[in-house]
Amino acid sequence: MVAIEPEEKAEHPIELVLARLLRLGSLVAAALLAVGIALMVLGQTAFAPRLITVGLLVLLGTPVLRVIAAAVIFVKERDWHFALFSLVVLCAIAAGIYFGKGM
Amino acid sequence: MYVVITFITIFAIGIAAGVVGAILGLGGGIIIVPALTLGFGMPMRTAVAASTVCIIATSTGAAVAFLRDRLTNTRVAIWLEMGTSLGALTGALVAALVNQRVLFILFGLLLAYSAYNMFRTRKEHTRPDVVPDAISSKLRLGGSYYDKALGRRVEYQVTRTLPGLIIMYFSGAAAGLLGIGAGIFKVPAMDQVMGMPFKASSATSNFMIGVTAASGAVVYFARGDVKPLVAGPVVLGVLLGAILGARLMMRMPASKIRLFFMPILAYTAIEMIYKGVKWW
Numbered sequence: 001m002v003a004i005e006p007e008e009k010a011e012h013p014i015e016l017v018l019a020r021l022l023r024l025g026s027l028v029a030a031a032l033l034a035v036g037i038a039l040m041v042l043g044q045t046a047f048a049p050r051l052i053t054v055g056l057l058v059l060l061g062t063p064v065l066r067v068i069a070a071a072v073i074f075v076k077e078r079d080w081h082f083a084l085f086s087l088v089v090l091c092a093i094a095a096g097i098y099f100g101k102g103m
Numbered sequence: 104m105y106v107v108i109t110f111i112t113i114f115a116i117g118i119a120a121g122v123v124g125a126i127l128g129l130g131g132g133i134i135i136v137p138a139l140t141l142g143f144g145m146p147m148r149t150a151v152a153a154s155t156v157c158i159i160a161t162s163t164g165a166a167v168a169f170l171r172d173r174l175t176n177t178r179v180a181i182w183l184e185m186g187t188s189l190g191a192l193t194g195a196l197v198a199a200l201v202n203q204r205v206l207f208i209l210f211g212l213l214l215a216y217s218a219y220n221m222f223r224t225r226k227e228h229t230r231p232d233v234v235p236d237a238i239s240s241k242l243r244l245g246g247s248y249y250d251k252a253l254g255r256r257v258e259y260q261v262t263r264t265l266p267g268l269i270i271m272y273f274s275g276a277a278a279g280l281l282g283i284g285a286g287i288f289k290v291p292a293m294d295q296v297m298g299m300p301f302k303a304s305s306a307t308s309n310f311m312i313g314v315t316a317a318s319g320a321v322v323y324f325a326r327g328d329v330k331p332l333v334a335g336p337v338v339l340g341v342l343l344g345a346i347l348g349a350r351l352m353m354r355m356p357a358s359k360i361r362l363f364f365m366p367i368l369a370y371t372a373i374e375m376i377y378k379g380v381k382w383w
Binding site for chain 1: 182
């Protein structure tokens with residue numbers, strides 16, 4: 001693991017929270033993908049593609065969750081500017097999903 | 104047996120794309136799309152859909168290491184994500200209306216200019232003092248990180264915050280239109296325009312492209328373009344490659360990374376202009 005300057009840990013907790021979230025998302029996605037591919041190779045052609053799709057969807061959801069987590073942290077810290085910026089990003093993603101479905 | 108070999112090959116391509124993408128702050132789509140279309144004869148839609156999910160994988164995989172090492176500037180990222188996400192939305196909405204030839208040529212010229220700028224400043228290890236503008240001071244956008252290649256802490260300021268946001272809007276629009284993460288526009292915008300160090304720019308771009316790509320990926324999923332048997336192995340490879348690439352990048356000198364980045368910029372610029380001119 002990479003060494004972190006200890007004096008900064010308390011100063012910017014947001015990086016560590018987001019890092020933990022992204023690591024969890026990528027680990028869950030990687031595990032689902034790996035099991036799915038292994039089952040595919042073993043001939044489970046009906047079930048395996050579905051498992052892989054779930055893995056891909058977990059991966060897709062991770063950056064969106066990351067923006068939500070950042071928004072929550074900024075609201076807790078009463079950093080209203082950045083809370084608002086996160087909200088703008090979330091609205092744009094939501095609008096993308098809404099319009100995307102109709103395309 | 105044939106399935107296994109195909110899986111392993113796609114997986115290996117994914118690892119290579121993940122390493123390159125993480126080091127340069129790009130999604131790796133530049134490698135994946137040609138490999139899947141030219142190498143495996145897959146349809147463009149399948150390749151672009153798989154590539155978009157790979158961009159998320161690169162971003163997520165590499166961001167963990169960059170965040171822990173504080174290379175990512177999260178405040179700058181969220182400020183600029185307003186531009187990229189609104190741009191991506193616009194891009195997706197107007198994709199059908201805009202003349203693609205003109206876009207290709209415009210982007211090509213923009214990229215060529217970035218490549219030239221990077222070539223011009225290739226030997227600058229320390230840049231002249233960056234004076235933060237009013238927004239940057241108010242939002243405390245400046246930062247610092249420990250550079251393992253230099254063996255010391257690098258403190259930096261951020262300037263031209265508004266021009267940066269406007270460029271991000273257009274980079275987001277390019278991403279929405281072309282189904283890419285558009286890291287190739289984000290890195291020069293931070294590095295050249297906003298005065299951020301290259302490594303911080305690359306790590307922050309990497310962090311941001313996941314969100315840009317997520318909005319595009321939703322559309323591809325909804326259309327059923329994401330084929331699990333193609334996207335599964337390549338995405339798994341990209342995830343592992345990105346984690347590896349992030350570790351590598353932190354130990355590489357910034358000047359070397361720039362040297363690596365320039366030919367990619369130049370190549371993409373030529374290809375985009377060529378595409379635009381060819382369809383004239």
